Amino acid sequence: MSGIHFFEKGNGQPLVLIHGFCETGKMWEDFSEKLSKEFRVICPDLPGFGDSPISGDKISLEEVSVILEDWLESNRIENPIVIGHSLGGYVSLALLELMGNRIKAIGLFHSTAFPDDADKKEMRNRTIAFLKNNGVEKFVTSFVPPLFPENRRAELSREIESAIEDAKRSSLNGLVAYSAAMRDRKDRVEVLRNFSGPKLLIAGTEDGAVKIESSRAQKDAFSSYAELEGVGHMGMVEERQKTLEIVRNFCISAL
Template sequence: MSSIHFFEKGEGQPLVLIHGFCETSRMWTDFAEKLAKDFRVICPDLPGIGDSPISGEQISLEEVAVILEEWMDANEIHQPIVIGHSLGGYVTLALLELMGSRLKAVGLFHSSSYADSPDKKATRNKAILFLKKHGVDKFVSSFVPPLFPEGSSEEFKEEIAWAIEDGKRSTLSGLIAFTGAMRGRKERLDVLRDFSGPKLLIAGTEDGAVKIEASRKQKDVFTHYFELQGVGHMGMVEKREETLELIREFALSSTKH
């Protein structure tokens, strides 16, 4: 039996929502409540995050995909629509490479099919050193606020505080492991291009983590592409209702595919 912890709401077409880095499945609570009217919404904690265990400080996205495939089989999650935020999008693409047409549709939410640049890999290395020296709480407290647009800290004060507390539910091993997994991931643009099902990308024009230029560069491989004006890396918080409807409409149209 899979050790993946998750919650689910609703019934019908499975819709799997995968959280990002320094996040847990709880980030999707509001979305799950609203989307459960139309779908069986399932939100897992990735290994080492929230209530899902991990052994050691190393894991690859390919290994995560195998774990999630086994978890889906064990819980009779068949032909799911899978949408991932940031790291969750990288996991979604690894799942797509593994499962192919066994996924009905995929969505990337502030994410990318490209590999890390050399500069980004260097930043990941520094993050691992910081984590090992200072621990989870200090890392998360410094990592989360810049995910929101510059100058928006007062507007989203409560949301940032909540996101920091949620991120602190990650284990040290989990954060180190996934920092390394993101650093080592390969480009999966061809995986996306070869998939014949519906494909969604939601991008923020002020996203500091996934630059809008990178999103625009790969937009042609998606069947559904949306830019959120003035939005950073946290569209599900910054533009909650708008992004909720984008996901609902994409998922509804995908069930007819």
């Protein structure tokens, strides 16, 4: 068994929603409630986050994809649509490379198929050092707010506080392991291009984690591309209804 904790709602075509760094499957509660009227929506906690354990402080995205493949098989989740936010998008791409056309469609939510550049790799190294020196709580309270546009942080203060509380459920081992896994991940643009199924990218023009220039540079690898004006890294919170409709329409078109 995979040891993956998850919740699911609804019936029909499986739709797997994968959370990002410092998040858990709980972030998808609202999306899963709405989408479960038409799909079987499954929301896992990645190993090291929420209620899914991790062994040690090292893991690769390839290892995560093998764990998820086992979890999918164990729970009879066949031919799923897989949509991942940020780190969840990197995991989704690794899973796509492993499973190929056993995945029906893939969506990246504020994520990228490109690897980290030198500056981003250095930032990951600083993150690892900070985590080891200061722990989870101090890290997440400084990490989460900048994911939202500065001019909307007061308006979204309740949502930000909720995201911080969810992030505190991350394990130190998990945060260290995935910081290194993201730093060391490979370029998967060709994996994406070679996939014949539907492919979605949702990008925010104010995203500080995945720059809009990066999203625009790979948009031709996707069959569907949505650019959200004034949105940061958390479009599912900042523009809940708009992004929900984008995801719903994409999933329906993939059937």
